[in-house]
Amino acid sequence: MPRGIETWGAYVPWHRLRHDVIAQALGSGGGKGSRSVASFDEDSTTMGVEAARLALSAAGPFDERSSVVLSTTAPAYGDKTNATTVHAALGLAPDVAAYDALGSARSGVGALRMALAQGSRSLVVAADVRTGLPGSADERSSGDAAAAFVVSDGPDVAAELIGVGSASAEFLDRWRTPGEVASRVWEERFSEGPLLHLSDSAWSSALKSAALDDSAVGAVAVVGPNARAVAGVRKRRAWPERLVADEPGTGWTGAAHAGLALAGLLDSGSPGDVIAVQSVVDGSDVLVFRLTDALADKRPPASLSEQLAVANDSLNYMRFLSWRGLLTPEPPRRPDPDRPAAPPSWRSVDFKFGFSGSRCLRCGRVSLPPQRVCYHCGSIDETEAVAAAGTRGTVANFTVDRLAFTPSPPMIAGLVDLASGGRFQGEFADVSLDELAVGMEMELTFRRLFSAGGVHDYFWKARPLRRNR
Amino acid sequence: MSSHGIRDRVAIVGMGCTPFGERWDKSTEDLLIDAATEACDNAGIALGDIDAFWLGTAGSGSSGLTLSKPLKVAKPVSRLENYCATGSEAFRNASYAVASGAYDAVMAIGVEKLKDSGYSGLVSTRPAGDGTERSLTAPAMFSLLSEAYMTRYGVDPDEFKRVLARIAWKNHRNGAKNPRAQFRSEVPIEKILASPLVAGNLGVFDCSGVSDGSAAAIVVRSEDAPRFTDKPMYVKALSFIAGPGAGPLDSDYDYTTFPEVVACAEEAYRQAGITDPRHELAMAEVHDCFTPTELVLMEDLGFAARGTAWKEVAAGAFDLDGDLPVNPDGGLKSFGHPIGASGLRMLFECWLQLRGEAGERQITNGRTLALTHNLGGAPGECVSFVSIVGCEKA
Numbered sequence: 001m002p003r004g005i006e007t008w009g010a011y012v013p014w015h016r017l018r019h020d021v022i023a024q025a026l027g028s029g030g031g032k033g034s035r036s037v038a039s040f041d042e043d044s045t046t047m048g049v050e051a052a053r054l055a056l057s058a059a060g061p062f063d064e065r066s067s068v069v070l071s072t073t074a075p076a077y078g079d080k081t082n083a084t085t086v087h088a089a090l091g092l093a094p095d096v097a098a099y100d101a102l103g104s105a106r107s108g109v110g111a112l113r114m115a116l117a118q119g120s121r122s123l124v125v126a127a128d129v130r131t132g133l134p135g136s137a138d139e140r141s142s143g144d145a146a147a148a149f150v151v152s153d154g155p156d157v158a159a160e161l162i163g164v165g166s167a168s169a170e171f172l173d174r175w176r177t178p179g180e181v182a183s184r185v186w187e188e189r190f191s192e193g194p195l196l197h198l199s200d201s202a203w204s205s206a207l208k209s210a211a212l213d214d215s216a217v218g219a220v221a222v223v224g225p226n227a228r229a230v231a232g233v234r235k236r237r238a239w240p241e242r243l244v245a246d247e248p249g250t251g252w253t254g255a256a257h258a259g260l261a262l263a264g265l266l267d268s269g270s271p272g273d274v275i276a277v278q279s280v281v282d283g284s285d286v287l288v289f290r291l292t293d294a295l296a297d298k299r300p301p302a303s304l305s306e307q308l309a310v311a312n313d314s315l316n317y318m319r320f321l322s323w324r325g326l327l328t329p330e331p332p333r334r335p336d337p338d339r340p341a342a343p344p345s346w347r348s349v350d351f352k353f354g355f356s357g358s359r360c361l362r363c364g365r366v367s368l369p370p371q372r373v374c375y376h377c378g379s380i381d382e383t384e385a386v387a388a389a390g391t392r393g394t395v396a397n398f399t400v401d402r403l404a405f406t407p408s409p410p411m412i413a414g415l416v417d418l419a420s421g422g423r424f425q426g427e428f429a430d431v432s433l434d435e436l437a438v439g440m441e442m443e444l445t446f447r448r449l450f451s452a453g454g455v456h457d458y459f460w461k462a463r464p465l466r467r468n469r
Numbered sequence: 470m471s472s473h474g475i476r477d478r479v480a481i482v483g484m485g486c487t488p489f490g491e492r493w494d495k496s497t498e499d500l501l502i503d504a505a506t507e508a509c510d511n512a513g514i515a516l517g518d519i520d521a522f523w524l525g526t527a528g529s530g531s532s533g534l535t536l537s538k539p540l541k542v543a544k545p546v547s548r549l550e551n552y553c554a555t556g557s558e559a560f561r562n563a564s565y566a567v568a569s570g571a572y573d574a575v576m577a578i579g580v581e582k583l584k585d586s587g588y589s590g591l592v593s594t595r596p597a598g599d600g601t602e603r604s605l606t607a608p609a610m611f612s613l614l615s616e617a618y619m620t621r622y623g624v625d626p627d628e629f630k631r632v633l634a635r636i637a638w639k640n641h642r643n644g645a646k647n648p649r650a651q652f653r654s655e656v657p658i659e660k661i662l663a664s665p666l667v668a669g670n671l672g673v674f675d676c677s678g679v680s681d682g683s684a685a686a687i688v689v690r691s692e693d694a695p696r697f698t699d700k701p702m703y704v705k706a707l708s709f710i711a712g713p714g715a716g717p718l719d720s721d722y723d724y725t726t727f728p729e730v731v732a733c734a735e736e737a738y739r740q741a742g743i744t745d746p747r748h749e750l751a752m753a754e755v756h757d758c759f760t761p762t763e764l765v766l767m768e769d770l771g772f773a774a775r776g777t778a779w780k781e782v783a784a785g786a787f788d789l790d791g792d793l794p795v796n797p798d799g800g801l802k803s804f805g806h807p808i809g810a811s812g813l814r815m816l817f818e819c820w821l822q823l824r825g826e827a828g829e830r831q832i833t834n835g836r837t838l839a840l841t842h843n844l845g846g847a848p849g850e851c852v853s854f855v856s857i858v859g860c861e862k863a
Contacts, residue, residue, distance in 0.1 A: 334592075338595065344598050347599070352601050398613075399616065401605050401606055401609035402666055402668060403589060403668060405604065426601075426603065449604070455600075
């Protein structure tokens with residue numbers, strides 16, 4: 001039975017930091033282009049949720065053999081599993097296992113490879129927030145994004161795995177001790193050598209296991225943080241230019257980047273195509289797929305290129321620094337928020353993480369958060385759960401709060417009347433003041449409202465609907 | 470089951486009210502002692518002859534000890550809290566206790582010491598939560614009224630902003646005539662319009678004053694009132710509603726009204742036998758926490774038809790010399806808003822006006838009834854209180 005990728009989803013945050021904006025602030029550097037930037041209310045977990053929501057929209061059902069794995073170099077929590085937050089936000093059943101694969105940039109492609117090697121339907125999510133010291137090459141050439149894949153067996157897979165190759169070795173190319181903001185890198189010219197050697201080896205193994213030669217590959221993406229090594233791989237393989245996928249334009253997104261590139265290949269592929277992604281990080285991993293006739297039905301509601309095209313490139317550098325905790329602006333003269341408490345968060349997990357409400361069985365009204373007593377007809381404990389996270393709505397009212405505590409003032413918030421029935425009251429995300437209007441179409445997005453006492457306050461926000469499907 | 474009211478069964482025979490404002494020099498205890506003492510002196514009653522106390526404070530103390538310790542009394546003291554309607558709630562419960570026959574003379578007293586926190590605006594403590602509770606500040610929640618009202622009635626935003634500014638201008642103008650008010654100067658409309666934005670279209674001058682203060686009332690049975698004063702103020706109606714908080718849930722709620730206030734006012738008018746509040750009331754003290762609140766209240770309290778209050782405000786209907794003077798003492802806007810004291814401060818202005826002791830802001834329309842309206846919470850999820858008092862017994 002063929003095994004491979006059933007569905008996929010890539011998520012790129014709305015904000016871009018232009019390289020010339022960095023240069024303006026620091027008086028040096030510059031150049032064309034930009035990097036993607038997770039908003040102040042996004043982290044690897046929330047972006048992972050967004051990518052996974054796209055991937056799950058066309059995926060089959062999960063069962064007790066299924067799992068969800070979250071991979072990142074920038075976990076929101078240590079010790080505590082971050083994948084359980086993803087699990088809860090997606091409303092997965094308790095018998096679906098949740099694991100993290102954390103720490104190194106290579107863990108993303110590794111998690112995908114391991115999921116492909118197992119049985120059962122599983123969700124692999126890779127997400128990253130990459131930061132460098134102000135003015136560094138890393139700051140400029142990195143980006144933030146997420147990718148998610150549902151892997152499974154059977155005729156429904158959109159991309160059948162036909163070849164795998166890996167090569168590993170111990171050497172210092174890029175490293176960071178836990179807690180440090182920025183990575184350290186050895187001279188690129190040193191690591192170029194081992195990386196090229198290992199890349200050759202991984203590529204050969206993959207092609208051999210696929211029983212193909214280079215000419216059978218229709219499209220390939222080579223990704224990694226070491227620009228010399230990536231360029232070197234492309235050059236040695238002597239692929240025709242047209243075969244090599246463009247960089248997504250986000251900057252290198254760490255653990256998410258191989259997935260992001262793969263999602264791009266899947267978005268633009270056609271049935272019968274052979275595609276390959278080669279990750280060049282601490283060695284190399286190659287995954288080769290043949291796209292199937294199921295591809296057309298499995299496309300995510302928003303493609304990578306659509307998200308790259310819809311961006312806010314007016315982010316200023318000081319705001320970027322404050323979002324990354326590298327600049328501390330004067331806060332409003334208001335008390336800090338309390339940390340969310342564990343027992344109430346646990347009791348309301350379906351609402352807080354899953355945005356599930358209640359529908360009155362007597363009058364049909366929807367309440368968010370769920371209510372035991374119906375506000376409309378007064379029925380008591382006559383409700384069913386209603387999943388509202390995927391619903392859209394329109395702005396009923398809004399305001400800009402310049403006094404409220406928020407990590408990035410001012411707070412924009414309001415009410416959204418949902419197509420599912422019911423109302424969302426809360427903050428708005430990724431919206432500019434001049435586009436706000438009553439009647440504006442919105443969708444829901446999973447965010448981190450603030451962090452207090454070492455606890456991240458995950459909840460939903462409404463954001464303008466910027467896609468057609 | 471029915472609500473009966475206690476029309477004319479109890480009366481206020483003495484009141485006290487401290488100056489409101491940034492009272493850096495006074496503690497909560499000082500403010501309580503000042504208001505209690507003034508109220509007792511006013512009624513000619515000794516503190517020791519008060520049978521029971523109702524203390525309203527939202528956060529400046531817990532339990533009856535907050536009052537009994539500074540006053541050195543050993544009497545029943547109930548501490549109440551009901552958001553910004555806390556002071557009114559103290560008065561309501563005190564009145565019922567007298568009407569029931571349980572006590573002869575009681576005191577309702579409210580206090581708040583807001584300025585010691587060092588924060589801007591109101592600060593409240595909440596029980597441990599799941600982090601999904603709304604985090605908008607009060608001005609932001611009340612600014613939702615603005616957006617909704619403009620949208621529903623098609624009012625031009627600049628014109629609307631000017632209407633709101635006129636409310637602030639009027640209340641500052643009234644407060645300028647009030648020696649106990651926090652802000653005692655008139656503020657030109659243009660300055661109000663230009664004030665820095667706080668939330669939505671609300672500027673600093675659209676927000677009530679954050680202040681310290683205390684106010685108190687002595688309540689006795691109406692038949693006993695003449696023993697204390699020749700000008701008692703009779704309680705005609707007391708009405709209170711804590712709403713279902715359905716606004717944030719219900720798409721039918723459009724943020725142009727407080728349904729709790731509408732119901733609360735209807736009940737109060739029924740108890741007092743009022744059919745035409747705009748022309749029967751001498752004055753009204755209403756909860757102008759933010760300028761759009763006062764605007765919407767004019768419609769919810771039946772002073773103006775739906776969708777017309779903005780025109781009535783612009784025409785001066787609620788000015789000191791208007792058809793129905795609203796907030797003649799300057800309101801929350803100018804007198805200040807020490808939460809627990811505000812409801813009693815509103816009654817204090819009724820007390821002065823109905824007794825003809827309001828000095829240069831004295832209203833002379835010959836009517837004998839006054840209304841206080843006090844609310845807490847936010848549009849869509851609030852508590853509302855309405856009282857009607859009068860200087861004549863029916």
